[in-house]
Amino acid sequence: MLKIEGLKKSFDSLQVLKGIDLTVEKGQVVSIIGPSGAGKSTLLRCINYLEKPTEGTITIGDVILKSGHNRYKKVSALRRKTAMVFQNYNLFKNKTALQNIMEPMIMCQGMNLKEAEDKAMEILTSIGLKDKRDVYPAHMSGGQQQRVGIGRAMAVNPEVMLFDEPTSSLDPELVNEVLEVIRALASKHTMTLLIVTHEMRFAKEVSDRIVFMEDGLIVQEGTPEEIFNSMNPRIQRFVGSVSV
Amino acid sequence: MNFDIEYFFSMFPIILSGFPTTVEVAGVSLVFSVIIGFIIAAFRYYNIPVLKQLSIVFVSFFRSTPFIAQLFVFYYGIAQVSRIVRNMSSFWATIIVLSLSFAAYMSEDIRGAIMSVDKGQFEAGLSIGLSTWQTIYRIIIPQAVRVAIPGMMNSFANLFKSTSLCFIVGLKDMIAYCKNETNVSFRYLEGYMAVLIIYWIILSLISYLQSRLEKYMNKAY
Numbered sequence: 296m297l298k299i300e301g302l303k304k305s306f307d308s309l310q311v312l313k314g315i316d317l318t319v320e321k322g323q324v325v326s327i328i329g330p331s332g333a334g335k336s337t338l339l340r341c342i343n344y345l346e347k348p349t350e351g352t353i354t355i356g357d358v359i360l361k362s363g364h365n366r367y368k369k370v371s372a373l374r375r376k377t378a379m380v381f382q383n384y385n386l387f388k389n390k391t392a393l394q395n396i397m398e399p400m401i402m403c404q405g406m407n408l409k410e411a412e413d414k415a416m417e418i419l420t421s422i423g424l425k426d427k428r429d430v431y432p433a434h435m436s437g438g439q440q441q442r443v444g445i446g447r448a449m450a451v452n453p454e455v456m457l458f459d460e461p462t463s464s465l466d467p468e469l470v471n472e473v474l475e476v477i478r479a480l481a482s483k484h485t486m487t488l489l490i491v492t493h494e495m496r497f498a499k500e501v502s503d504r505i506v507f508m509e510d511g512l513i514v515q516e517g518t519p520e521e522i523f524n525s526m527n528p529r530i531q532r533f534v535g536s537v538s539v
Numbered sequence: 540m541n542f543d544i545e546y547f548f549s550m551f552p553i554i555l556s557g558f559p560t561t562v563e564v565a566g567v568s569l570v571f572s573v574i575i576g577f578i579i580a581a582f583r584y585y586n587i588p589v590l591k592q593l594s595i596v597f598v599s600f601f602r603s604t605p606f607i608a609q610l611f612v613f614y615y616g617i618a619q620v621s622r623i624v625r626n627m628s629s630f631w632a633t634i635i636v637l638s639l640s641f642a643a644y645m646s647e648d649i650r651g652a653i654m655s656v657d658k659g660q661f662e663a664g665l666s667i668g669l670s671t672w673q674t675i676y677r678i679i680i681p682q683a684v685r686v687a688i689p690g691m692m693n694s695f696a697n698l699f700k701s702t703s704l705c706f707i708v709g710l711k712d713m714i715a716y717c718k719n720e721t722n723v724s725f726r727y728l729e730g731y732m733a734v735l736i737i738y739w740i741i742l743s744l745i746s747y748l749q750s751r752l753e754k755y756m757n758k759a760y
Contacts, residue, residue, distance in 0.1 A: 343665075367670070374666065378667060381659060381662070385660060386663070387663065399668055431758075432759075451667050451668060
């Protein structure tokens with residue numbers, strides 16, 4: 296279970312998150328939507344501790360992280376329960392597809408090379424990129440890179456997987472192959488998925504719940520039906536402006 | 540005066556007696572300049588107060604003053620006030636000045652290379668659970684090295700050539716052997732032509748090595 300209480304984050308004088316409370320059950324798929332600058336990405340980055348929360352508490356399973364100074368051990372424990380899929384993929388450029396996926400297994404889970412390679416091959420096969428095992432990121436398409444990005448996040452074996460606009464940098468015709476992979480993960484309901492996205496149709500179809508954020512706050516959360524039929528005029532305008 | 544080809548060829552073994560000294564000075568200075576350059580680059584990259592400002596002054600000073608003057612100030616000037624320098628061999632004195640001087644260049648090559656690695660690479664490392672240090676040595680440094688190699692190899696080529704100035708403080712390098720020999724024979728053209736050829740061959744080898752290394756490093760890109 297993921298529980299966020301009173302989460303605030305400021306950059307100097309700019310307050311980006313103004314008090315977020317959110318609870319997500321294990322295995323749930325939650326999409327976070329809202330206009331640019333709402334703080335969606337910052338929320339995800341706080342959960343992965345890439346940003347240090349100014350105030351509040353993040354709980355994932357037995358790891359409880361409060362704002363303020365945290366020991367590295369605790370931060371590391373939180374990071375091992377989470378994995379991030381970045382908008383720009385951020386694959387390790389000096390490593391092949393296979394090595395990218397093996398990296399968390401070898402370095403963080405202490406697997407031996409053989410074991411890690413077998414597991415990484417399983418993941419590569421599941422994302423349909425078995426034949427790209429020895430290819431470097433620079434020689435893959437954006438869609439392929441992002442699928443490897445998801446594969447690398449899977450390799451962390453996290454409780455919560457965070458997707459930060461995973462298809463926003465992709466050519467339109469490559470979006471679907473990435474959404475397919477996320478869809479497959481979502482249908483298993485073994486991991487909690489938190490997806491920041493502008494793909495409304497996808498969010499509606501794949502999510503158990505949708506969170507609408509604006510201006511550093513959660514405006515409304517609910518089932519896709521509730522959000523897409525919201526009485527809130529702001530949300531109506533937002534989801535109405537994107538064709539579904 | 541005609542070119543004495545026989546004498547020209549006879550100069551090669553004489554000059555090459557200084558080859559080990561040249562290589563030792565260049566090699567040791569290379570190692571020190573890379574280590575110091577790395578430390579300076581880190582001070583500046585991590586914005587460490589005071590040390591950062593000192594580093595900027597250090598780099599500016601050594602890059603904007605002639606190497607030969609630096610060598611003289613150290614070997615003759617500081618020797619007047621420091622007993623340690625006064626008792627120092629020219630071998631170690633040149634290594635010290637070469638190391639400091641080229642550390643300034645190396646630090647700029649290294650700093651530029653580290654800055655060229657996308658910040659997202661660092662975040663990706665942290666996000667999968669690597670520690671800061673693990674991310675630096677498994678992800679950032681391998682990528683930075685590729686960018687740093689051309690600049691650092693250029694700096695090394697310049698360092699290697701700069702060793703030829705150090706005969707002036709008594710270093711027994713290739714130039715020194717040539718000078719001693721031609722001062723007696725007066726056949727400067729043959730002697731120094733041989734020196735040029737030897738340096739040309741060595742530097743060509745270094746640049747060949749560089750292109751091989753770059754090719755190897757670029758296979759991922």
